[in-house]
Amino acid sequence: MHSPGSPPLLAMVKKLRLWKDFSRDEEAAILSLPYTMSTLEAGRYLVRDGDRPKSACLLVSGFACRHKIVANGARSISAVHMRGDIVDLQNSLLGLADHSVQTLTDCEIATISRAAILELAFSFPNVGMAMWYDTLVDASIFREWIANVARRDAASRVAHLLCEFAVRLEAAELGDKFSFELPMTQEQLADATGLTSVHINRTLKTLEASGDIGRAQRHVAIADWDKLRKTADFRTAYLHLPEEPPLAK
Amino acid sequence: MHSPGSPPLLAMVKKLRLWKDFSRDEEAAILSLPYTMSTLEAGRYLVRDGDRPKSACLLVSGFACRHKIVANGARSISAVHMRGDIVDLQNSLLGLADHSVQTLTDCEIATISRAAILELAFSFPNVGMAMWYDTLVDASIFREWIANVARRDAASRVAHLLCEFAVRLEAAELGDKFSFELPMTQEQLADATGLTSVHINRTLKTLEASGDIGRAQRHVAIADWDKLRKTADFRTAYLHLPEEPPLAK
DNA sequence: CGAAGGGTTGAGCCCCTTCAATCTTAGTGG
């Protein structure tokens, strides 16, 4: 579902523009990156732990996540990605994938070679800086997730995930912060919060009963943003979004 | 302490050389970065959550950690750093610190302005790439820590921390992988593993009783590396170290 | 209509926490 009129790489421009303003030339340079489009169903892998990817994937539509499996077979999800995220920069620049990337929903993907990205980054320092910045923001989110999983109770962890998803969804201009479809099963929520799917279920019901959220199937309505924020201990600083969110269109 | 003969920035060269080979020019460019030295006691802050740092800090000797505090007052440590780590690149490039950096031991620090680092990164792409790579490796370690805290039991978590510390210590040429001084109190270990100091204490004793490690005060001796690795579910891939560790000297 | 994936619920248990006391070690001043 990305609109057929606009070029797919515009999603990348929009994302990077959160971090830096670009000149016409710089923007053109991004849009002229060579890429190939593909469509993937939910549940498919973009990269697998142990692969040696030679290219990065821009998520043009849909949702994906990063995860790794530990010895006892349990899975840990370390990030959720959405339109505009250059989802495999980390693995492809490092050379050897230390985790997997898997689609959560059907996705459209633009594949861009690592070489082309590096060329762009170092010919246009401003663009390079925005990409570097982008990977640093990802790292900041990882740090917050460490704190989330390590030091918050179940209700806070789940609430925090919902707050982050809501804010990022809005920043990506993908919908309403207060009412959205969560593209994850309760088992995936469990893997993203270090809980079990059973306990996710109970926790969601608690959040519902306490008036923080409403829900119907996978749809989440944030009933009381300030209340949920408080339950979550959520502060947006770690997302490093611009002070004034850019006006929608 | 760092040997008085060698220039402090050599620590940075050595670290970055783990990721890229440098030409003589590139190496000289790193070594000619302007910096100011300072010495900090254990427990001092290099940056505080909320600061707007204008410069980055190279750790020339000693140990430091990153942490953030959650609503209930609990602390989460998200990384431990040692000689050669450019410890505040993340906060200074992002502009607004989303976490604090604090010394664990007495430290010698070289402070380098953000502008000088960016200048270097984009005049010498190979050096820039090494620095980017360095921040990507940090991110990879964060992902592993998420998995550690989210999906492993107490013994594995602590064992994993010890394995990582041992391997990084060796990679930084700071000592013996199998026998070292751990520069952290049990409370700090707790904050790095999402446990309590009481349980850290019991877990260390368990690891000792099972023959994985020996210890005396803060000194740790890895009694059986393979056993500890197995307990920890530790695989080095996520550290992205070169296949052949560079020969000492 | 049947199957499959995912959501919901209950009962019992256990890993880790909490609370609190005691011990050890290192540092300080007399």
Place this chain on the structure above:
DNA sequence: CCACTAAGATTGAAGGGGCTCAACCCTTCG
């Protein structure tokens, strides 16, 4: 050299948050 202090390590007892196991329900889709 020894009291005195403070930080950190150690230990015990009791409790709880989240897990495990297992059943059942709901929705979607062929």
